[in-house]
Amino acid sequence: MSRKPTDSSGISFTALYTGAVWHRHGLSDDTLATEKGRWLYRLMTPFEAASKAAIGGNIRTFLLQRHLIIDHLIDQSIHDKGITQVLEIACGMSPRGIRLRQKHPLLHMVEADLPDMAARKALRLMATGRLGDHHQVTPIDILADYGEYQLEKVIDRVFENSEPVIIITEGLTSYFSLDTISEFWRRLAAAMAKRPGSVYLSESYYQPSQPLLSTALNGLGALLGAATRSQVSFHFQNDTQAREHCLSCGFVSATVHDPRSWYGVLPIPESRGEPMVRVIEADC
Numbered sequence: 615m616s617r618k619p620t621d622s623s624g625i626s627f628t629a630l631y632t633g634a635v636w637h638r639h640g641l642s643d644d645t646l647a648t649e650k651g652r653w654l655y656r657l658m659t660p661f662e663a664a665s666k667a668a669i670g671g672n673i674r675t676f677l678l679q680r681h682l683i684i685d686h687l688i689d690q691s692i693h694d695k696g697i698t699q700v701l702e703i704a705c706g707m708s709p710r711g712i713r714l715r716q717k718h719p720l721l722h723m724v725e726a727d728l729p730d731m732a733a734r735k736a737l738r739l740m741a742t743g744r745l746g747d748h749h750q751v752t753p754i755d756i757l758a759d760y761g762e763y764q765l766e767k768v769i770d771r772v773f774e775n776s777e778p779v780i781i782i783t784e785g786l787t788s789y790f791s792l793d794t795i796s797e798f799w800r801r802l803a804a805a806m807a808k809r810p811g812s813v814y815l816s817e818s819y820y821q822p823s824q825p826l827l828s829t830a831l832n833g834l835g836a837l838l839g840a841a842t843r844s845q846v847s848f849h850f851q852n853d854t855q856a857r858e859h860c861l862s863c864g865f866v867s868a869t870v871h872d873p874r875s876w877y878g879v880l881p882i883p884e885s886r887g888e889p890m891v892r893v894i895e896a897d898c
Contacts, residue, residue, distance in 0.1 A: 629706025629731060630654060632785055635677050642709035645738050651707065675883045676891040677785075679873040680817040682882045683893045684784055685710065687871070691780050691813045692718060699779040700724065701769065703754060704786040706731060711739075715749050724772045726754040729763070756786075756798050765798070766805050778811035788819055792849045796863055803864030806898035814865065814896040818856050819848050856894060865896035 634651035636642040658673070688710075691697050698721055702710055705725035715723050725735060736751040745751065752772055755763040762768075773779055781802065787795045806812040850856040853870040860868035871893040877884050 629704070629708075629727075629785070631658065632677060633707025633709075635674050636681070636707070636709050639678060641681070641713075642707070643712050643742075645742050646707045646709055646712075646735075648707065675885055676819070676889065679876075679882045679885075679889060680784060680891050680893055681710075682880050683871055683873065683876055684782060684815050684817070685713070686876070686880055687813075687815055687893065687895055688714065688780055688782070689717075692721070695778070695811060695813070697778050697780050697811070697813065698722060699773050699777060700782070701726060701772065701779055702782045702784070703727070703756065704783055705735060705751070706785070707735065708784065710782070710784075711749060712744065715744070719748075721748065722773070723749045725749075725751045726768060726772075727751075728755060729753040756783075757794070765801055769805050773809075776809055778809050778813070779806070780813045780815065781806065782814075783816045785817070787816055788847060788849070791847050792859075795847075795849070796859070799860070799863040799865075803896075803898055807864070810898065812898050814894075814898070816894050816896075818850055818870075818892050818894055819890050820851055820892065853892065856892060860894060860896045864898075866898050868894060868896040870894055 630648050630651035631654040633642060633646055633648065634655040637644075637647045637651070638655060661672075688700065698718075700711075700714060700721060701724045702708060703726050705711065705727050708725070711723045711725045714721055726732065727735065732751050732753045736745065739745045739749070739751060750772060752768060753763050754765065754768045755761075756765055758764045762771075769779070787798075790798075802814060806814060850859065853872070856870050857868045873882060873885070873889040873891065873893075876882055
């Protein structure tokens with residue numbers, strides 16, 4: 615595994631809270647519910663309520679917005695482009711793999727995370743008989759420069775062909791500085807270029823223009839950073855910056871999806887004012 619100063623080993627606990635949000639909103643399976651996740655959900659409820667009242671949105675709002683938009687874009691790529699392979703990096707307790715395999719039984723679904731979290735996920739899926747040739751869980755470390763957990767080696771190992779793949783990183787990129795995650799994006803774009811027609815889906819949070827909200831979010835970022843031993847970052851300030859940076863990393867095209875464009879189209883919660891989250895769709 616990587617031993618870089620910016621290590622990703624502390625992030626997995628946040629996946630338990632995110633998994634609890636999916637489960638509470640009917641998007642997950644009981645198999646993936648954890649006691650610690652439920653505890654974190656209860657702990658965060660007063661803070662989430664205060665945030666919703668103050669700014670018209672909260673972490674749960676943005677989690678649901680990004681998750682459901684990404685799901686929709688995956689379905690579009692499967693139906694419109696005929697892609698039959700999906701890799702979800704930093705899968706945590708995401709229910710996406712289960713849902714996708716239910717909707718698309720012939721899909722080759724691979725879930726990947728750091729070794730400890732991957733092992734937890736595999737055990738839970740194995741207990742229900744869901745793992746097999748078309749649904750796998752594998753360890754990965756996006757910062758590794760060598761070894762079996764290296765990004766490029768994982769992709770080549772789990773997809774033994776040159777067909778396009780949908781690659782998802784949800785709830786991952788903001789835990790790294792722009793320099794660190796940009797190196798991952800460059801490597802990812804190069805790996806995807808060997809599989810023409812591949813699609814990358816992720817999210818980005820914008821630094822708000824309001825000083826009070828910006829200060830509050832910077833404080834929250836500092837707390838998350840300390841808890842996860844990472845560098846929580848807001849990478850961009852607008853859609854143009856996000857799009858142009860993706861192109862500079864080697865992606866052929868990039869579309870930035872504003873949740874407001876999906877109000878009334880998808881069953882996502884609406885924010886009061888501008889949502890802070892965007893979904894990025896990049897192609898190679």
